[in-house]
Amino acid sequence: MAEAENIELYRRLIEEGVGIGNLQVLDEILSPEIELPTVAPMAEPTVDGLKQLNEGLRAGIPDAKAEIVEIVASGDWIAARLRWTGTHTGEFLGLPPTGKTFSITEIEIVRCVNGQIVDLRNVLDIASLMAQLSG
Numbered sequence: 001m002a003e004a005e006n007i008e009l010y011r012r013l014i015e016e017g018v019g020i021g022n023l024q025v026l027d028e029i030l031s032p033e034i035e036l037p038t039v040a041p042m043a044e045p046t047v048d049g050l051k052q053l054n055e056g057l058r059a060g061i062p063d064a065k066a067e068i069v070e071i072v073a074s075g076d077w078i079a080a081r082l083r084w085t086g087t088h089t090g091e092f093l094g095l096p097p098t099g100k101t102f103s104i105t106e107i108e109i110v111r112c113v114n115g116q117i118v119d120l121r122n123v124l125d126i127a128s129l130m131a132q133l134s135g
Contacts (some may be wrong), residue, residue, distance in 0.1 A: 003074070003075070005115075006076065006078055007073050007085050009116075009117065010078045010080065010110055010112070010117070011068065012025060012063050013025065013026070013029045013030070013110075014030055014067075014068055014080075014082065015068070017066060018050070018054055019082075020065060021058050022053070022068075023051045023066070024104075026051060030116065030117050030120075031113075031116040031117065032047065033118070034046075034117065034118055034119065036050055036120055038121045038122050039053065039122060055094055056092070057092070059091070059092070060073075060088060060090040060095075061087065061088055061089070061090070061092055062087075062090065062096070063078045063087050063089075064084060064085070064088060065084070065085055065086060066082045066084050066106070067084075067085070068081075069080065069081045069082060069083050069105075076111050076112050077110070077112075078110045078112065079108070079109050080110075080134060081107055082105065082106040082107075082108065082128065083103060083104070083105060083131075084102075084104050084106060085102065085103045087099065087100070088099045092129050093130075094118060095133055095134060098133050098134065100133050102128075102132040103132075104126075104129045105125050105128075106122055106123065106124045107122060108120060108121070109121045109122075110112065116130070120133065
């Protein structure tokens, strides 16, 4: 696939999928064989694990939203910086609701092959998230 098509595939993952909680899109965009070891250490590193993690996020932060701030592509690879925002209105990661809002950064690197994402690695600023919610 061309770089522009890979960027559009990734945009769909974020803008139509995990970024708004539409998890059916994951089955279409992510390869069934993808392993997601860095997405969340507490979740199974699979598409189902990512769905469960996102459902837990939405239980505690129903308005959670991801926005692509920057994105670049090189061949099959894409790197993106995301901004996650939301309001903590339910239990999340063992923290009772605080009503506080947050804004954190996530960096993702993905590889696309034949119209699917086959590799995804990320770094999420969890320390900043917890500081904003509990501070």
